[in-house]
Each structure stands twice: as structure tokens, then as C-alpha cells.
Amino acid sequence: AQSVAQPEDQVNVAEGNPLTVKCTYSVSGNPYLFWYVQYPNRGLQFLLKYITGDNLVKGSYGFEAEFNKSQTSFHLKKPSALVSDSALYFCAVRDRETGANNLFFGTGTRLTVIP
């Protein structure tokens, strides 16, 4: 069975400081991992994904994420937070080896960047 955990409902960070949004996953095989962002009253927008290769993945708007297989984690990071980064962030996983079609989402982490 697949699952995703986002242990923090809320993350607050000061503008200009680095930010981290945590995600851990569970799959029976190897994962495809994704991060999405949701702004108020909008759909989800794709930020970045891990497929294979380099464990550090770079995505949109200066975000990056690090895949750690031993810790089954895929934390989202940004070196310097902007107020405009304030949004709801979702981590998602798909099991590449079972042939499962579906994306499983975490419960989301609300990021607030304080001016």
C-alpha cells in the first residue's frame, strides 16, 4: 500500500530565511515523487518531481527537493523564502513497480512566510 505523511500542518518562516517542508512516503516498490503547490481558490500546480538519478531535484520558483531512500523522505526546500511562497504544499507518491496508476497525496502543509 502507498502512503504519504506530511508531519507538519503548518510551517512559519521569516522572509529571506531558508524553508523546509517535510514529506515521508511508503511504497512497496520504488517511488515516483512529486510536490505540488496550491494557492487560495486555485487548483494544484506542479513544482517538481523525482524519477531517478540525482537525489537533488530542482523545480519551479527556486524550489528543490532531496530524495533520501534510506529515510524514505522527499523534503521540499528553498534557500530564501518569499512572502509569495505562502501557500498549501502537497507531497505525492506513485509506486513505479507495482503498476499502480494512482497518485497518493499527503494531507498538505500550509506555509506562511512572514514579512
Next chain:
Amino acid sequence: NAGVTQTPKFQVLKTGQSMTLQCAQDMNHEYMSWYRQDPGMGLRLIHYSVGAGITDQGEVPNGYNVSRSTTEDFPLRLLSAAPSQTSVYFCASSYNTGNTEAFFGQGTRLTVV
């Protein structure tokens, strides 16, 4: 290129009424899916389709039907609305079911009274 288009954006239903949420994509994606988003629960998969004529149940399918007569369209039908179906509904599409990302519509906010 419109991407994924959902209609309506907002809807209020009375308990027992039926309705169809529309979803259309213009990216020629084979895979489409419906999710509901509830506070503290993230997104949960309702139904999905891997191509025209093929649909299957997701995590929370009860009370919903889908069909996929064309590649472009994937409507979600509420058969007899219940207050527990009050939620925000998102349609998504992707090129395949492997390593490609999903594209989401802007959502339909449904309230059942």
C-alpha cells in the same frame, strides 16, 4: 491551450439531488482522475480512467459515477447528493501513469444542504 477545464466553479445542491461535474482536457492525455479535497485529509481519489471506455474506482468511490466516452471528457456524476459530499472536487489529467506529472483543473466547490 486551456489545460484542464472544470465546470461549474461553485454549486449548491439539496440533499437527494443529482448533478454532473464536467471536466475536459485538451492535452490528449490518456489518464484522467477525480479527487475530493477536505480539510485535514488532503486529496482523495474518487475514480480514474486510463483511456476512453475504461474507468475504475479509487479510494472513495461510493455515491459517484463516471464515464469516459472520449479522450477529452471525464464527467463525475453525483447520484443522490448527501451533506457528506460537501467538498472541493478536482479533476486531473496526465500523459501516462508513470513518471509524468498531473495537471489539475481549478476545482468545483460543492455544498450539499
